[in-house]
Amino acid sequence: MSKRGWEVTSAVEENALKEVGSDGIFKLKDDQTGKTLDLKFVDTHQPVRQLDDGTYFACTDFRTAGTKDQIYDIDFWVKEKDVKMVVNQVRVHKVPELKNGQWVQVPRYSWKD
Secondary structure, X not given: OOHHHHHHHHHHHHHHHHOEOOOOOEXXXXXXXXXXXXXXXXXXXXXXXXXXXXXXXXXXXXXXOOOOXXXXXXEEEEEEEOOEEEEEEEEEEEEEEEEOOEEEEEEOOOOOO
């Protein structure tokens, strides 16, 4: 991974961690339902992408707190500001839904949106 990719990943993970309470829960307001989600950070997908406008895009996995298999895909947009990478937008990309007895991720939008 490129140095810039690591910096973006670090910015995303730092953003998630600074929002974590003493219980280790990342609280995120769902941009579609308005509900607050209680999440645990799992991982950042690779590669991190750079968009045409210079913004970086990182896709991450969080699981619903207290579960092992209810995984949310959360997208972060990161820009450079004052020589530091800063998260400037967060959206829920995929939500866990129970189908045929298994949790699957269901997309809310395509990445091209």
